[in-house]
Amino acid sequence: MTVMEQRGAYRPSPPPAWQPRMDPAPLLPDAEPYRVLGTEAAAKADPDLLRRLYAQLVRGRRYNTQATALTKQGRLAVYPSSTGQEACEVAAALALQERDWLFPSYRDTLAVVARGVDPVEALTLLRGDWHTGYDPYAHRVAPLSTPLATQLPHAVGLAHAARLKGDDVVALAMVGDGGTSEGDFHEALNFAAVWQAPVVFLVQNNGFAISVPLAKQTAAPSLAHKAVGYGMPGRLVDGNDAAAVHEVLGDAVRHARAGGGPTLVEAVTYRIEAHTNADDATRYRGDAEVEAWRAHDPVQLLERELTTRGLLDEAGIESARQDAEAMAADLRERMNRDPELDPMDLFDHVYAETTAQLREQRALLRAELEAEQNDQEGDLR
Amino acid sequence: MTTVAVKPATMAQALTRAMRDAMAADPAVHVMGEDVGTLGGVFRVTDGLAKEFGEDRCTDTPLAEAGILGTAVGMAMYGLRPVVEMQFDAFAYPAFEQLISHVSRMRNRTRGRMPLPITVRVPYGGGIGGVEHHSDSSEAYYMATPGLHVVTPATVADAYGLLRQAIASDDPVVFLEPKRLYWAKDTWNPEHPTEVEPIGRAVVRRPGSSATLITYGPSLPVCLEAAEAARAEGWDLEVVDLRSLVPFDDETVCAAVRRTGRAVVVHESTGFGGPGGEIAARITERCFHHLEAPVLRVAGFDIPYPPPMLERHHLPGVDRILDAVARLQWEAEG
Numbered sequence: 222m223t224v225m226e227q228r229g230a231y232r233p234s235p236p237p238a239w240q241p242r243m244d245p246a247p248l249l250p251d252a253e254p255y256r257v258l259g260t261e262a263a264a265k266a267d268p269d270l271l272r273r274l275y276a277q278l279v280r281g282r283r284y285n286t287q288a289t290a291l292t293k294q295g296r297l298a299v300y301p302s303s304t305g306q307e308a309c310e311v312a313a314a315l316a317l318q319e320r321d322w323l324f325p326s327y328r329d330t331l332a333v334v335a336r337g338v339d340p341v342e343a344l345t346l347l348r349g350d351w352h353t354g355y356d357p358y359a360h361r362v363a364p365l366s367t368p369l370a371t372q373l374p375h376a377v378g379l380a381h382a383a384r385l386k387g388d389d390v391v392a393l394a395m396v397g398d399g400g401t402s403e404g405d406f407h408e409a410l411n412f413a414a415v416w417q418a419p420v421v422f423l424v425q426n427n428g429f430a431i432s433v434p435l436a437k438q439t440a441a442p443s444l445a446h447k448a449v450g451y452g453m454p455g456r457l458v459d460g461n462d463a464a465a466v467h468e469v470l471g472d473a474v475r476h477a478r479a480g481g482g483p484t485l486v487e488a489v490t491y492r493i494e495a496h497t498n499a500d501d502a503t504r505y506r507g508d509a510e511v512e513a514w515r516a517h518d519p520v521q522l523l524e525r526e527l528t529t530r531g532l533l534d535e536a537g538i539e540s541a542r543q544d545a546e547a548m549a550a551d552l553r554e555r556m557n558r559d560p561e562l563d564p565m566d567l568f569d570h571v572y573a574e575t576t577a578q579l580r581e582q583r584a585l586l587r588a589e590l591e592a593e594q595n596d597q598e599g600d601l602r
Numbered sequence: 603m604t605t606v607a608v609k610p611a612t613m614a615q616a617l618t619r620a621m622r623d624a625m626a627a628d629p630a631v632h633v634m635g636e637d638v639g640t641l642g643g644v645f646r647v648t649d650g651l652a653k654e655f656g657e658d659r660c661t662d663t664p665l666a667e668a669g670i671l672g673t674a675v676g677m678a679m680y681g682l683r684p685v686v687e688m689q690f691d692a693f694a695y696p697a698f699e700q701l702i703s704h705v706s707r708m709r710n711r712t713r714g715r716m717p718l719p720i721t722v723r724v725p726y727g728g729g730i731g732g733v734e735h736h737s738d739s740s741e742a743y744y745m746a747t748p749g750l751h752v753v754t755p756a757t758v759a760d761a762y763g764l765l766r767q768a769i770a771s772d773d774p775v776v777f778l779e780p781k782r783l784y785w786a787k788d789t790w791n792p793e794h795p796t797e798v799e800p801i802g803r804a805v806v807r808r809p810g811s812s813a814t815l816i817t818y819g820p821s822l823p824v825c826l827e828a829a830e831a832a833r834a835e836g837w838d839l840e841v842v843d844l845r846s847l848v849p850f851d852d853e854t855v856c857a858a859v860r861r862t863g864r865a866v867v868v869h870e871s872t873g874f875g876g877p878g879g880e881i882a883a884r885i886t887e888r889c890f891h892h893l894e895a896p897v898l899r900v901a902g903f904d905i906p907y908p909p910p911m912l913e914r915h916h917l918p919g920v921d922r923i924l925d926a927v928a929r930l931q932w933e934a935e936g
């Protein structure tokens with residue numbers, strides 16, 4: 222006799238009541254990227270802030286062109302330019318307080334420099350000198366991360382630790398559109414939301430992961446929409462509008478600092494240059510697309526806003542330009558000096574205490590270097 | 603000298619005690635992982651820690667090994683000392699990128715400015731009848747990564763002492779816990795734990811003169827049993843417990859091999875590309891003129907870890923060790 226044949230009809234018991242755990246609607250991003258420049262919202266923006274953003278944008282653009290020139294001279298092994306994305310870089314640094322932490326990706330040198338790191342020290346990784354030239358604690362900037370999205374859980378852990386210690390520190394973690402496909406992106410967002418960690422995730426959606434366009438990267442309505450699945454708010458912002466990025470990031474940072482938990486911000490922007498100097502972008506995108514984005518240039522957008530409103534004149538533009546030139550000249554001059562590297566450093570920072578095996582290898586290298594030097598001296602005689 | 607009463611304790615109890623004492627001594631020590639809080643870990647090794655120190659100090663994390671270790675990196679950056687549990691050997695693999703790309707090299711890539719004092723506890727190895735992905739011996743992967751210490755206790759006293767040292771270390775330590783020794787008992791006093799040798803030192807567990815067995819973790823009791831059984835054959839076997847695979851104690855190992863002139867490396871990890879190959883090569887390079895026979899390896903077979911009903915054929919046992927020892931006599935016979 223089967224269940225159905227039993228006397229009396231089989232009635233499954235209803236499952237226990239189900240309710241959604243929260244209303245997803247307040248977490249959803251706006252339909253359009255948020256804008257300030259050229260809108261009525263611009264009138265409410267702080268003129269001093271806009272001028273500071275402008276000065277940093279101009280410096281950032283010049284830094285990008287100078288660093289790219291240095292790759293042609295062989296002074297940099299590689300440089301991933303952020304031309305076109307300067308607004309995201311600058312706003313990231315300016316949205317933070319001094320006690321906050323920045324977790325940059327390899328393209329975020331400008332944000333690192335805008336945090337106060339020496340421009341030459343920010344480039345040691347890309348020059349092939351020591352991987353991290355700066356002291357991460359001096360300006361609270363984590364090392365530039367080359368593996369994608371792996372620095373995001375670090376930001377969550379640091380923000381969580383700070384909160385456990387009672388410090389009102391916020392961590393801002395930067396990642397590209399390609400990085401949102403990585404497992405560590407998912408795990409970081411999930412941990413952050415579960416722990417309500419004071420962390421802000423900034424996705425710079427610049428259209429491409431090297432050559433792969435966003436449509437082949439994700440099927441999500443927008444990258445900001447991903448936030449909803451983790452239980453955190455997603456914000457969509459025009460990544461070329463420095464005032465808008467600063468406002469949205471500023472809101473997210475304040476929200477995190479006040480105990481409101483994490484936010485995912487998607488900044489819609491565009492990588493004007495190729496992935497790096499080693500890439501050929503003409504193989505995967507057309508000129509028309511690039512030109513359309515050039516017309517939405519972050520430096521020009523802010524400059525137009527400031528001049529239209531009488532907050533910046535020709536002299537101000539020239540002053541910002543000269544300041545950027547001076548920075549570039551200093552960078553060029555210092556980067557053209559050969560770095561001083563001590564091969565013995567290779568063994569000094571592997572363990573707190575050098576192991577017997579590394580002491581042996583150190584002695585081997587020392588002997589090789591001495592033999593090399595003796596050979597050179599012999600040649601001179 | 604006062605004599606303290608000692609009672610039998612298991613390795614699992616000693617590990618729990620080590621974490622408890624470390625947490626009591628240093629508020630920076632945080633235990634985290636899947637199931638470590640309310641449940642006390644699937645092996646109960648973190649039992650009672652959440653109750654005693656609160657959920658902020660002993661945290662049940664989401665189920666994500668890369669996330670567990672990745673967030674531990676950030677916590678260590680901010681001055682905490684995370685003790686991370688990877689529930690089973692093969693479950694640790696999703697965290698490999700964090701371990702290899704960040705944990706192992708953060709000190710190096712920042713030129714010493716950002717050391718990461720993280721302890722990664724990995725219950726490892728077979729012999730407990732675990733199903734697939736619950737019995738791997740993954741030590742060779744960790745050994746191949748510069749910047750990590752790789753430690754594995756084989757005694758109750760070492761379980762406590764080495765874990766305290768690992769947590770206190772300013773370097774990341776992969777702490778491999780031999781699962782099948784979790785319930786092995788020894789007389790041990792948690793109020794007055796025995797002082798043990800530091801990380802990086804091997805210890806002669808049994809002196810001998812005929813040949814040296816070099817082993818660690820779960821294979822130590824097997825080697826000691828083999829040494830007892832070998833007495834009947836007239837062999838006096840020495841047994842060296844490595845305790846620490848990185849740093850490696852060449853000095854103790856080579857001194858032992860030079861005394862006996864013969865060596866067998868014993869572990870349950872695979873032989874090809876396994877720890878034994880490295881150890882045999884090191885011994886050969888340093889002790890060639892003292893050797894009466896080639897250094898032999900007794901290891902698990904070069905197969906994916908077998909199903910539990912067959913694992914006894916894979917794991918090196920007393921007989922396989924004794925057969926290898928017999929083969930060491932080849933030159934004397936020839």
